[in-house]
Amino acid sequence: MGAGQIGGIATLVDIDFRNAAGFLGEPAKSIEGQHIVHYLSHAMIFCVGALLEAHVVLTPAICVYGERYKFHVFAGTHKFIDGPGISRQVNHLCVHRGYNHSMRWNECSPDNLALLVLGQQFSFNSRESGSDFLPNRVRYGTTAELKKHIGDTTCHYFGWGSRRNGYLVPLLINLLRVDATILPDENCLEIWNNQEKFLCLQQPRCRSENHGALCPDDLGTVLVCSGYVVGIMTSRLIDRPCGVGFLDLSLYNKFLTCSIDDSRDVIDIDEEFMSFDYKGISQTPATRPMVTVNINETTDETP
Template sequence: MGAGQIGGIATLLDIDFRNAAGFMGTQAEVSEAQFVVHFLSHALMFCMGTLIEAHVVLTPAICVFGERYKFEVYGGTHKFLEHAGISRTVQHLCIHKGYNHTMRWKTCASANLGLLVLSKQFSFHQRESGADYVVNRLRYGLTPTNTLRRVEDLHCRYYGWGSRRNGYLIPLSINLRRLDVHLLPPDQCTQMWNYDSQFLCIQQKPCKDDLGSVIECSGFAVGMMISRLVDRPCGVGFLDLSKHNKFLTCGVDDARDVIDHDAYMSFDFTTFTPPPTPSVITVPNSPITEH
């Protein structure tokens, strides 16, 4: 019997954790996967995210599409437990314009990518109170021209709690686990699982992953799990991030502008007396600004 909680919502699973389907790989060490964050959307969907900057999280668009209110992401921990790790509030969303959420336009690519802009940066220089380690980020920006070198890289892995391995889309495991993978040349991918060559081809084996799990190769983010289907074969559904460098680069640059803009627009009450009637009122659960 095992229990896990996030954001005040508990899950109780009657599962034998010593012999649960999909519990493969090894438990992640505290010195790895320090870029991993996780959250529960208002649609009660568990998703993982990856820190690509101190204030920017990469995650599938399906996890946050339609969100109107601010929510928390959790980092600094490998445990899916209440009060574990540290949290940050999501202040803004950036959804890829090519995200074809209705699937009505068959000629449009479903660029299932989203960026979360946090209200406060994570610290990359010291361990924050409540964190189990110093949080870090994952590099991005590999180009398709490096495909051969990427395929030959034997230091590729991804992490997860196993939420995509059951019908509830909630974690099966309390501790984050790692699975080492080997990338294959694109011509070895089965076409039915690799529409328009948008996905990575990896050796399929028993695994555990989550919506938003990222394949890391030598410190770079090369693919992200975007399928929420629980009956897909392991290894199917990792979007090739090298084909979306423009979105990632421009999104991060825009995120910096958003942070600067917010600071610029704030009132400095130390230099003048505020008016008796506030002209701006901030209420709890204010809508997220989408870009």
């Protein structure tokens, strides 16, 4: 189960290799999970993200904080193997200013969110060579009141099983879908629900008892209910003091809406190769410095 409902602590070497991901799920169909992207940052962390717009990806800040060079994210595939999928270069970062990376070993930085601004949009209407399906965005901007999603039978997330296996890459080739249900907060223990910012979830039992009650899944995967993204997986073993499971995105509507609106200005006014249209762009050097976007209106809570 979700926030705080932990039956044990998994170790980095305690892996069920017969079902490496540890969770019970169904292979994702090509008509679902089209918002999922994945990447390996220069910090050598495998992370997942979600397309909120054709040029904007939501992902945890821990995955990209401190990045100095541009990197690529991959979409249009549910397979983690060399070759399939299409890529876009990340040219700008917008990190939630409440995320305190320098103190994360001593204090909690729960606002673990970032937006990636891509140099070129993913096409939602024309399938590109190398993709298995058309990428698509997931809707965002749920109200601060999540009661309408409690008991929602449509909630689900996707994963390759990389979060707690001790490796830099997933152990599964095919993306799996896991169905979950949001429960009232009183159904989950408060000990790991830092500042009441994490969702209380009920999900299938893990295949292996060794993983505890929160099965391994991918850092950055999002929980989607009734077509809206409502949570994002931000916790790893080192983040346990900050909460466990999926961060409640209804608390961050201002960060998402204002940052995405400002990202359009960044694309419009920046260099020529980042023009906001469907034309091709010139290839830029892989070691080109990355610019961090400064956003004033970043959160509903942070002053």
